[in-house]
Amino acid sequence: MRxxxxxxxxxxxxxxxxxxxxxxxxxxxxxxxxxxxDADSIVDIxxxxxxxxxxxxxxxxxxxxxxxxxxxxxxxxxxxxxxxVRWLLGDATALRDHHANVDLAVMTGNVAQVFISDKDWHxxxxxxxxxxxxxxxxxxxxxxxxxxxxxxxxxxxxxxxLPDGRSAIVSRSVTSVEFPLVSFEGWTEIDGxxxxxxxxxxxxxxxxxxxxxxxxxxxxxxVRDAPDRPGKELIFLTxxxxxxxPGDS
Ligand SMILES: C[S@@+](CC[C@H](N)C(=O)[O-])C[C@H]1O[C@@H](n2cnc3c(N)ncnc32)[C@H](O)[C@@H]1O
Numbered sequence: 748m749r750x751x752x753x754x755x756x757x758x759x760x761x762x763x764x765x766x767x768x769x770x771x772x773x774x775x776x777x778x779x780x781x782x783x784x785d786a787d788s789i790v791d792i793x794x795x796x797x798x799x800x801x802x803x804x805x806x807x808x809x810x811x812x813x814x815x816x817x818x819x820x821x822x823x824x825x826x827x828x829x830x831x832v833r834w835l836l837g838d839a840t841a842l843r844d845h846h847a848n849v850d851l852a853v854m855t856g857n858v859a860q861v862f863i864s865d866k867d868w869h870x871x872x873x874x875x876x877x878x879x880x881x882x883x884x885x886x887x888x889x890x891x892x893x894x895x896x897x898x899x900x901x902x903x904x905x906x907x908x909l910p911d912g913r914s915a916i917v918s919r920s921v922t923s924v925e926f927p928l929v930s931f932e933g934w935t936e937i938d939g940x941x942x943x944x945x946x947x948x949x950x951x952x953x954x955x956x957x958x959x960x961x962x963x964x965x966x967x968x969x970v971r972d973a974p975d976r977p978g979k980e981l982i983f984l985t986x987x988x989x990x991x992x993p994g995d996s
Contacts (some may be wrong), residue, residue: 748838748867751816754933754944755795761818763935764796766909768856768918772975774799777853777886781808784884786851792839792875793858795959797823797832827839839871845878852879854887857980859956860948865966868949872963878986887967892950894979897921898928903936904936913937927951933937951970953981978992 754760777799780951781789787809791800794812796819804810805828813835814820820834842849852875852938875885890896902919909915913939922945923930930947952960957967965985973980 748815748840748870749861749863751814751819752944752946753942754946755814755816755819757942757944758818758821759937759940760942761796761816761822761942763909763915763937764822765798771798773973774802774855774989776971776974776982777855778802780886781806781851781853784851784886784984786884787852787989788849789851790842790845790849790855790875790878792842792852792871793856793861794823795819795833797826797829797834798855799855800832800834801826801828807936811835811842811845813837813839817832838981839874839878841879842874848880849878849879849883849891850880850987851884851886853885855894857888857890857948859887859889860950861946863947863949868959869963872959872965876963876965877986879880881987882989883987885960885987888973888980888982889956890948890950891979891981892927892952895923897931900931902933909920956981956983960985961988 748802789803789808790811792813794800794814797812800812811833815838817836828972842889900921902921904916904918906914906916915935919933919934921931927950928947935942966988967985969984971982975983
């Protein structure tokens, strides 16, 4: 699997993630879907700094948060009630020993777009499928390619004040659009240092995602809009199909 970006893996940048990611009203949707599908055991794949995992655990759910960026997990472990979550360092393949007993797997924050190679994407779907109980759910989001989000990603150097009073200058630049891949770089000047991150994301459309899900035994139950980002996201509600696949015994 591709290594996580410096934005998540560098301790100095991981420590700033929650501040830059705003109020996290995007996560409300996942809390309500967890209630809607009556999930008790949940895995949060690419949980990052653990904002959703902790909120789910506070609501009485049994939660595993998995992420390959140790620095982000360190931030997560420092949160109030973090001890209610089981944190795993790794990608979805770390879930393979979960014995198919999980009710719901989620990927928030457009984690699904980090899997730029087909190999990583299929390995992830296959691992998620193997940890879910029969009829278990996979719910995740990805940006609608046609909304061309990257057109709004360039950011000239901009001063921001952190909650602890320090100031930082942040900037971002899209470096290539070779559809379906979009690459960008970001810089944060803080405490006399410049922190760099770079990333490439893949924009898959609804049809190809539905096809890939079917290949791994998921049926798409619904594709919703994100209330906090209308018209910009595809929220997939999918379930382990009850119809046996050819070759399944
Ligand atoms: C934009 S962040 C989203 C974090 C979190 N889900 C949230 O909503 O705040 C993307 C996350 O994907 C993680 N990631 C990168 N590669 C991954 C992989 N192969 N498997 C799972 N997560 C991965 C990163 O470490 C990072 O924490």
